[in-house]
Amino acid sequence: LDGLDAIGHLPPARWDAERFMDHATRDVPGAVRSTLAGLLPPIEPDAARLRLPPVAARFIDRSVVLTVEACTQALADAGYRAGSWDPKRVGVIVGHLPLRDGEFQAERHALAARARAVVERVLVEARVEGAAAARVLAAFHETLTRPLPPPSENTLDNLSSLGCATRVATLYDFRGGAQAVDGACASSLVALHLAVGA
Numbered sequence: 051l052d053g054l055d056a057i058g059h060l061p062p063a064r065w066d067a068e069r070f071m072d073h074a075t076r077d078v079p080g081a082v083r084s085t086l087a088g089l090l091p092p093i094e095p096d097a098a099r100l101r102l103p104p105v106a107a108r109f110i111d112r113s114v115v116l117t118v119e120a121c122t123q124a125l126a127d128a129g130y131r132a133g134s135w136d137p138k139r140v141g142v143i144v145g146h147l148p149l150r151d152g153e154f155q156a157e158r159h160a161l162a163a164r165a166r167a168v169v170e171r172v173l174v175e176a177r178v179e180g181a182a183a184a185r186v187l188a189a190f191h192e193t194l195t196r197p198l199p200p201p202s203e204n205t206l207d208n209l210s211s212l213g214c215a216t217r218v219a220t221l222y223d224f225r226g227g228a229q230a231v232d233g234a235c236a237s238s239l240v241a242l243h244l245a246v247g248a
Contacts, residue, residue, distance in 0.1 A: 056088045064089070093119055101221060109204045110213075113150045117214035118221065125222070132222075141226030141248060144215040145241030147234065152208020155198045162194035 060067065067085045095115045097107035121142075169190050173183045207213055215228040226248075233240035 057086055058089060060085045060087045060089070090116065100217065109202075110217075111150045111152045111208045113146070113211065114214050114217050117144060117146070117211075118217055121218045130222075137223045138225050140222070140224040141245075142215045142219045142224055142228045143231065143241045143245045143248070144211060144218070144229070145231045145233065145237035145239070146211035146214055147232065147237050150208050150211065152205060156201065156205050156209060158198055159195060159201055162191060165194065166191050 065085070065087070067083060093112075093115050095102075095107045095110050095112075097104040100107055100110065100115070100118065102110065166187060170183075170187060173179075173186060178186065211230040211232065212228070215230045218224070219228040229241075229244070231237055231241045231244065
């Protein structure tokens with residue numbers, strides 16, 4: 051309605067669409083190669099704004115930062131001003147598809163361990179043993195996990211989107227409860243349904 055369009059072409063630095071094209075259709079004239087997407091600019095965690103110690107802000111999942119940004123904009127659109135609502139009567143219900151960095155990283159660590167076990171079995175069957183097998187396994191595992199931070203005490207926190215709801219509730223001192231809903235593609239609708247029912 052306002053003439054705004056958030057859809058644009060993905061820059062190759064964000065997503066290399068050609069890398070994921072089917073080799074059979076890569077050179078077919080008229081093959082669809084859509085690179086359209088709705089992009090958000092990177093939003094860095096601001097420790098002061100999030101009311102977190104700088105060390106904690108460094109490890110916060112980007113999904114929390116994006117949720118805070120979206121809720122801040124939604125509250126401004128709703129006319130919220132500090133102190134204008136009774137904080138005991140305001141709850142936070144977040145519909146959240148599991149798209150957390152920490153969750154993906156934990157899953158990749160688990161998949162890397164499973165893949166390593168398969169490679170180890172193949173090496174045994176091929177009679178590759180000793181130092182040669184150890185070198186192959188180490189290189190394979192390092193290739194899969196190189197870009198990932200090691201699992202830490204923050205890993206479990208990132209497996210839930212509850213941190214998104216509680217961070218918003220904390221920032222605005224809303225004390226009517228905090229809840230995260232994962233209803234897959236229906237997450238937002240389920241959250242709205244629960245909010246209306248509340």
